[in-house]
Amino acid sequence: MKSIIYLLLCCVQINCYPLSGDQNNQDDNREDSDLKRKHPFLDKEDKKPTDYDKITSINVDFAFRFYNQIISGTADKNVFLSPLGISTAFAMLALGAKSETQVQLLKGLGVNLSEIKEEEIHEGFHYLLHNRPYAKSEVTMWTEPEVNIGNALFVEENLKPLPEFSKGIKALYEAESFSCNFSNYIEAEEQINDYIMNKTGGKIPHSVDRLDQTTVMVLVNYITFKADWKLAFDTASITEEDFFVDANRTVKVNLMSQEGYYKYLRDDVLSSWVVEIDFRGDGIAETYRDDITALFILPDEGKMKYLEGALLKESISKWVTFFRTSAYEDLHLSIPKFTISSSYDLKDIMEKLGVTDIFNNDADLSGINGERNLKVSKIVHKAVLDIRESGTEEEKVTTLWSWPVFHPVSSTPIIKFNKPYMMVILDKRINIIFLAKMVDPTEGGT
Incomplete structure (x- = not known):
C-alpha cells in the first residue's frame, strides 16, 4: 500500500513537505552517487549554464499559468503568491521523482524535456540561487533588498533517503537536513513550525498542522523578502481616502502619497498604467544597481479581467526593457498601505496543470528512498507581505537616498492606486518573485 506524502508550499515562505507511512528496510550500504558526474556544473563556480535563460523563461510562463488557475476560483479576491518559490519547491521534488511522475512534474512547471535536459533544470536553479540578488553579498554602505531563499529537509529518524537525493538537494539547493x-x-x-517561524521572522508562525504518525518526511522551501523603497513615503503624507473596490462598494484605506521622480508608462493595449517603484540598491548614488524592482499595474475601470487574461511574459519583458532605457519623470504617486496574506490548497491547481500521479498510487517518488511507496496528499501555499511607507517591512528608515524634486511649470501627472490593481516584484532577469492582485486592501487574508 502506498504511504502518503503531505506536501506544503509556503510562500513568502514556501513549505514543501512530504508525508508517508510504511517503509521497507533500507540498504545501509547504498553507494553514493557521483553528483559531480551527473551535475558537472557544480565544479564550475559562477559560470552561467547554457540553458539558464530557458529557466527564466520557464519561471515567468509558470507564474502566469499558475496565477490564472488561482483567479479562476477567486476572481474578486486578493491574490498573493511567490511563483519562484513554488517552482523551486517542485524542482526539488522532481529530484526524487522518476518515470512518468517526473515528466508530469516538469511539464507542470512548463518544461519541455525535448528542449532542455533534466539535470540542466537543476543546474539552472542552482545558478539562480547562487547569484545576485539571492546570494548573500558583501556589506555595502547602502541597505540592499534582502531575498532569502532557503530549503530544509526534515526526515523521520528511521528513514534513510538515498544518498543521491540527500546530496542532490544539498549541493543544488543548499537544503539543510534535520532528523x-x-x-x-x-x-x-512544533519543531518544523519553529524552524519556519524563525526563518521567516515570525511572519508565518503556524504553517504545519494535522501531521500524523504516517509522516516520514517534510521538505521545506521558504522565501522572505525585505527592502526599503528608494523613495520612501513621508508618514505625514498618509491620508485616509476611498478605495473603489467595485462599482457598488468603497472602503477606507491609508493612502501613501508623494511627488517624486519615477519611471512609468501607459500601455494602451492592456488599458493600464504601469509604474516602476525601485527598492534601494547598493553602491554610490551614481552607480545604483537595482537587482529587484516592483511594477504596480493600474488597469482602467472595469479592465482588470482583461488585463489578467492578456498579461503575459512578453508584456513584462516589454515594460522592463522600456524602463531600462527611459528617464525618470516627475509624478505624483499614491498607493495604499496594506498587509496581504494568502493560503491556497493547490492540489486541484496542480492537477489542472497535468500533475496527477504524485497524488495517487501511480506515484513514483522512488528517487527519494528507493521505494515506490510514497505519494502526495495535499499541497498548500501560504504567503504574507507588508507594504508600507518605508518599504516591505515595518522598519523605520534612518538613512535614505532620494532623488531631488524640481517642480516643472506644467502640472505634475497624478497616478492614484485607489481601485483594484496588480503588483509584480521581480529581479533584473525577470524572474517573478512575487505576484499579487489587490482588490480590497482592508482584507488582509484570502
Missing part, C-alpha cells in the same frame, strides 16, 4: 521524530507528531509539528 525528526514523526511518531510524536505534535513535537514534530
